Amino acid sequence: MNRLTCGLLLIAFVLVPGCTTCSYRAGDQCLVPESCPEYPADQRAKVYAIIFRGFDPFHLTHVEKLREELNQHGFAKVYCVDFYHEAFIEKEIKRILCEDPDARFVVVGYSLGAGVAQNLVTRVTACSVPVDALVEIAPVYLPFTGTGPDLSRVGRHLIIANSYTQPACHTRAEVLNLSGAGFLTEPSNPVTVQMLRDILMASAEHVPPSSNDAHPTVPLVDNPAPLPGQNFEIPR
Template sequence: MNVRARLIGAVAALLAATNSPRAGAADPAPTAAPPASPMYVYVLDGLNPLGSAGANRLGERLRDAGFPSTRVGGWYQVRAFEREIRATHAADPTARFAVIGYSAGAYQARAVANRLVQDGVPVAVVGYIGGDYLRNTTQTRVVGAGQVVNVVGNGYLPTGRNLLFNGTEVTGAWNVRLRGTRHINLPTHPATFTTLSEALAVAP
């Protein structure tokens, strides 16, 4: 064998040794993704004593979609929900919260979300459903919240339907306008559930 052939063989052997796995070496174990922090969802109904608008059905669908800690109450229960949120946050600072309001509940959701954010309680999602009288203000945008969802349809009939008040586009929010959908049908509209569940799923 000439010198050139021996040299080529030596180089090939060196490359093979370099590229072959070391004895006993193992691939690094994949790093498991950290578990998501728990999400607590609070839905505030409007002036709807018989529940005919379907806020409870919306809550059931959210629980079935993977958010078991979803509670539904009247707009007047906002202070009780707020106390519960603050207590949960004190016990578990990693917990995340979503506050969703329908009709009159939308204004209570906006108010409590702003109070919580100002006090350092993480609000991952703020949801407005049929907030016909909301305006595109700093308070409505809830600066510091993870995501604002704003679903509107036809305005509330007793206040002129679409003549004067039928919601607004909120800067930075996930705005969904369901044209032709009655105010009372907004909580049970498929697009309302889809939008909210998607926002909750990707919430920071």
């Protein structure tokens, strides 16, 4: 590896902003019942979608746009992460499931992130983590040895791409060909968005309904914080 290659890799990793959480606008959008009337917000809030970008340090692809589209459909917990966050995401998934046994997960891999998503799903499903779907968008695989990842425990395996040749290890996968779609815009393609929305809806169906009100209360809105002096009784 020459100096120029090392320099470019260093610049790329310095400029990468790191793990991106769900959109700050998602909360208000997802509490609106009209955004997803089929399931209340408390059920949708237990569905986690993890999207691996692949190698995209300058965010030229439409992965973030896909996240925003899913937010508008009523799903707030959509996370965009980079492929080298795989170990961290695995720990977070196990932590979330430990704290909330009703949590459900959907893992998405775009471009080089597809192989990372496969490896993650293989490990977490072996630990009985409920992954309802693995979705690969325009997958690009690095050479590997062995028989490939074990995806037998994942609920659904979907591959979305403009042109795709199905490897032998993906015989269970559904393949959706997007004719005429650009590589950079495949994540935000209307067909991709609709498929992901339907998958998240199916995942929310597995979440047991809460006995509380369908629309959760928002702190400091339904019960505003008292103003100074209001939390003391004035003696008579």
